[in-house]
Amino acid sequence: MASNDPCTLSNHNQVTVSHWHLSISPPNFEAKILTGKIRINARVISDNATQLILDTRDLTIVNVIDGLTGLTLSFKLGSVYEKCPAFGSPLIIDLPSDQTSHGSTPMIIIDYTTSPESSAVQWLEPAQTAGKQYPYLFTQCQAIHCRSLLPVQDTPSVKSTYSADVTVPKGLTALMSAVREGEGTAVGEFITFKFEQKVPIPSYLTALVIGALESRRIGPRSHVWSEKEIVDKAAFEFSQTEDMLKAAESIAGPYLWGVYDLLVLPPSFPYGGMENPCLTFVTPTLLAGDKSLANVVAHEISHSWTGNLVTNKNWEHFWLNEGFTRYLESLIVAAVWGEKERHLQQMLGWKSLQDSVDKFGPTNPLTSLVPTLSDIDPDDAFSSVPYEKGFALLYLLETIVGLDKMKGYLRSHVENFKYKTIDSNEWKEFFLQHFEKENDDGLFASIDWDKWFYSPGMPPYQPQYDVSASSACSSLAERWSQCNDDTEFTANEFEALSSTQGQEFLNQLLNKPPLSVNVLKKLETVYKMKERANSEIRFRWLRLALKGKYVDVYPHVVQFLLEQGRMKFVRPLYRELYNCDGDGKKLAMDTFIANKGIYHGIASTMIAKDLGVN
Incomplete structure (x- = not known):
């Protein structure tokens, strides 16, 4: 029976996973390896399915046993899928002969280790964290990276519940995309945290983080987590989370996940946010200091219904x-x-x-x-x-x-x-x-x-929006596009704009012919663009400056590229710096090659493709 998902090598249309329990041993931060044992509960949904086939990538399978009898099961790891190596290798397990008929419920236990090349896991040295004392790791499984974290049917077509226990050195905390049970059990130099996710989820919503983390309550069902150096700043930034949850519930129905926590990750996190159930991951580039970018959380909250439930x-x-x-x-x-x-x-x-x-x-x-x-x-x-x-x-x-x-x-x-x-x-x-x-x-x-x-390209319909809130952006952008030496501007013109209006103002300038270097210098000085903490404003300003061949901005572009690894920002800036005249191309290549290790593997791979780096 053919799969309805072209990106999985599993046989989920024959045997489907309904629940799994994962045990993670203390992580080996030096070798960048996780050792795990996963117990898979499956159900045979076709006649005479003799095998369970799981997705894997860069995993070492130590052994496979029948969880019902304790007997060793035959298995083989197929070769890497040549047409798209990102799909990995199928793990083909021979089911017990009495567990192959329709409706059978085999239980399979797999001991395995991850590889340092696992695309799902980013390992951070203490120097890469805010506290500079403890190592840190976090996962990013969307879209098909979970197969490099654990053997799984790595397709959204399969939803399963899960439970887990994760053991870490004392001083560190583990969190997952599930409800944490208690505060952890300490034994010797280690502490074990237990988790349960009772709502069935697809594999890409699996998430794990281990680090020196603290939390602050920001609502009746929400905490924000991060390193202690920024946790209070994060709590301030996301204090409107409950208001957004209530607004979503009034439209889409009850929130069914129990808790809604936020985790502010280190700067190398490649996305704005990731809607892991019970624990949304967000980028520190949202910490503008004035809540002006906190509405990004509205997107991740919405996923609790559209994406995670449906x-x-x-x-x-x-x-x-x-x-x-x-x-x-x-x-x-x-x-x-x-x-x-x-x-x-x-x-x-x-x-x-x-x-x-x-x-x-x-x-x-x-x-x-x-x-x-x-x-x-x-x-x-x-x-x-x-x-x-x-x-x-x-x-x-x-x-x-x-x-x-x-x-x-x-x-x-x-x-x-x-x-x-x-x-x-x-x-x-x-x-x-x-x-x-x-x-x-x-x-x-x-x-x-x-x-x-x-059909490819732009949609066959362009929405007509209420432009009243953008009129100030349009008039200001037009004045700058027609600017001459005698045109006067004041800082208050930009300060009076909201964050979203400021972004729209810069977007409108980006849609116009390039500004001259003299005009760009004037805009930079009057509106103090170098001092902006709002990452969305900063990103658009740097793009505008590159478009106008303002070479003095190159060091600021590089600084922004090295401060964070959010793909929304770094990929366009690398491409646009690369396409600049003169030293831009060389600077983009040299910066990336010298610093590609600071980025998450997903981001590093995509930037390399953008720049044509082998």
Whole structure:
């Protein structure tokens, strides 16, 4: 039976994992190796399935035993999948002969170790942490990196519960994407933490972090975790978390995960956030000091419903996670910060979508809402397309049926599909059933569903947003684009803008012809761009300066590249520095080659591809 996921080597359509328990021994920080024992509970769902096939990459399998009898089972590790090495190697286990019929429930125990090359795990030396005293590790399993952390059916099509016990040296704390049971049990020089995730999740939501961590309560069901050096700053920054949770619940239904904690990771974390259940990971680039970037948490909170409860069946339908999450996020933003802020943020999203389409090219099939990923690493397809093109489709539907009806649909969507995985056709069928009367009345007749799903490039519809909140951005951007020596500006013009307006102002300048070096120097001086702590403002300013060939900004670009490893920032800046005249190309190459070890493996791999580094 063929898999419905082209990115897995497992036989999940024959035997499916329903639960697993993981035991992690004290990590070997020097060798960068984790030693684990995983007990897998599976169910045979086809006739005469003689094998359990799991996804692995860079794992050493020590032994495999039958958890019911204790007998050793035959297994082999297949060769690396040549057409796409990122898919790894299948672990093929011969099931006990009496556990192969439909409905059988084999239990398999696997002892294994990870490799220092595991793409899921980043190991940090004490010097790379804020405290400089203890080592640190964290995982990033989306999209198909969990297979380098543990043997697993690494596909969103499979959801399972899990439990775990993780032993670490005293002085360190372990956290996972699950509810922690107690405060840990100390034995000798080590302490063991226990976890349980009762809600079935796909493998990519598996998460582990070990470090010198402290927490602060920021709500009735939420703590923020980080190293002690920044935990209070993080608690201030994310103090509105409960307000966002309540806003999400009012739209999408009850929060079913128990706790909602945040972990502020070291700077090398490659994403803005990762929606690991019970423990959202966020980048320290959100710590602007004024809560101006805290609304990113609204996106990760939204994933608690769209993505974590209702999940894309495979990575070709990733927009069902991210487009829906962008949409729910926008409704939370409207509830907490107002409808004008919602529209302003969506304007930023449209710019991000245009940047992605420009990068890939408008005919590149990876800019389709539902791309084909046969023999393609999902990381190579990652962009803002599923986020923003998906949002654009849902916003179009909102303009047709109305905001209130769309909110009602969203709640029904979650209720109908929770705990399940779906593809785009299943979504469309349910949507049209929900709006049966509207469909019969021809309200959706103008929508070419296949064009939306499968055509590359920008969407066939551009949303019309309320531009009242952006008018100040537009007028200011126009003045700067027409600036001459006599044009006067004041610092208050920029200070009066919100963070989102400041980003939109710079975006509008980026869409205009390059500013001259003299104008860029003037903008930098008047608005004190070198002093900005807001990473989104800083990122756009540096791009604007590179576009205008302002070579004096090169050291500031390099500084920003080395301060953090968020791919949203570092990948475009490396590409744009590389494409600059003169010393830009050499500086980009030299900076990356000398410092690629500071980045997460996912980011390092993608930057290397961007720059053509072997």
